[in-house]
Amino acid sequence: MKINVRQIVVAGVLGAIAIVLGVTQIGFIPVPNLSGSATIMHIPAIIGAVLEGPVVGILAGAIFGIFSMLNDTSGLFTNPVVSVLPRILIGLTSWYVYKALEKRNSDVAAAAAGVVGTLTNTVFVVGALIAFGLLPVEAVPTIIPQALVEVVIAAIVTVLVARGVKLVRSGSTTASESKDGTY
Amino acid sequence: MSLEFSRTVTFGQYINVNSVVHRLDARIKMLSVACVMFCTFMTRGFVSILPILAIAVLIQVTSKIPVGYTLRGYRLLLRTMLFIIPFQILFYRAPAGVQVDPYWQWWVLSISPQGISAGLYTLTRVILLYHTINMLMFTTTMIDLSDGAEILFEPLKKLRVPxxxxxxxxxxxxxxxxxxxxxxxxxxxxxxxxxxxxxxxxxxxxxxxxxxxxxxxxxxxxxxxxxxxxxxxxxxxxGGEGRTKLRTMHIASTDVFALSIILLFAVSAAYIGRTFGV
Incomplete structure (x- = not known):
């Protein structure tokens, strides 16, 4: 496998966004649920997959996973099978969905990628927690409200951000605040 | 919500104290952590987890990280566990061949000494895993970690992993x-x-x-x-070919010594867990 400079840098930057969303708590939206919050930390991985393809999605997801393993506060994510593996899959599944639907409507495709990516994250993390006996199967219903909220948020945010980035990249608008490229 | 993240955010939890553990080679620390974590998953009960506990105490003491600081990090962990552990106790299903004498039982719910002990064992294991990872983060900078990882995973290059x-x-x-x-x-x-x-x-x-x-x-x-x-x-x-590093890592005799002590404890934990199932 060969990874080019573009993929390295974009994945790194998206991974950094995931980390920043985590450490500043901006990436957590309070939900009336036992875990207390829905996350959007996995969205950079989905966006990476949508904008730049599976490699970037996978790498950005991996960074998010490694970060959640190293910066774990709940004690549940110290196991890499729980924290890293599901996050690697986010990029893959959301890219497949996006690729399949892109031709019809890129907004619908991005929303679908957001939904599938989020479900990949939830299902595999919860699945791994159950498999390792860290979470009893019976506790699953308490996670459902959080999962639903995450799916809705991801669907909305992925579409808007993907659209925004594409718009800026197309050159029909400018995002930088000064003309010399320094911000 | 605070507007000044850059002041309040602690990213990477490195604590700059000069201790033996801080000075150990990052690769050695990562290997030890991987080994301790793997062996923790191999333990089966309170007896086999004792050597892991010993490692945790040893690292805590030699790292000079204030105990209070480490404990403060456990608050969130305990909050999650307060939710998870009751579930584990209530829905405890005994493995085949284990006699359960519940204090209280209703439908699939029960409270039994075996269930409580299984719950407490899970809690201990989670805390120890958490402690191991935390100690690595407290004593090693992020840059050392990624430099170390680069060298540790070098054999994977043979499998064409970039x-x-x-x-x-x-x-x-x-x-x-x-x-x-x-x-x-x-x-x-x-x-x-x-x-x-x-x-x-x-x-x-x-x-x-x-x-x-x-x-x-x-x-x-x-x-x-x-x-x-x-x-x-x-x-x-x-990529990597022909790149050189500004700082090179060296493995000293203390590194070898530390790794062998940890290996000894961790492997004995796994051995006890596997052979005796306690």
């Missing part, structure tokens, strides 16, 4: 974090100046508020990425 590229991705992410925190701070301020309050509202409202922050965050970050791509290409970055 190790250098992966580590470079991680390094780029780490270098961008402080930058993006400042950026996020600026965006949040800009929105606050327009009257947006980020700490109120339901789920939908909060999502609506966060989108105008996320879009410029992504756009700006990706613009910065473009600049870095050009810079790296201009300097002919091409």
């Amino acid at each position: 190790v250098n590229e992966l580590v470079m991705t991680m390094t780029v992410a780490l270098k961008f974090v402080p930058l993006l925190i400042t950026e996020l701070e600026r965006l949040i301020r800009a929105q606050t100046a327009r009257g947006v309050r980020f700490d109120t509202g339901g789920v939908i409202e909060r999502t609506k508020k966060i989108v105008p922050v996320l879009i410029p965050l992504f756009v700006n970050a990706l613009n910065r990425a473009e600049v870095l791509i050009v810079a790296m290409n201009a300097r002919c970055y091409h």
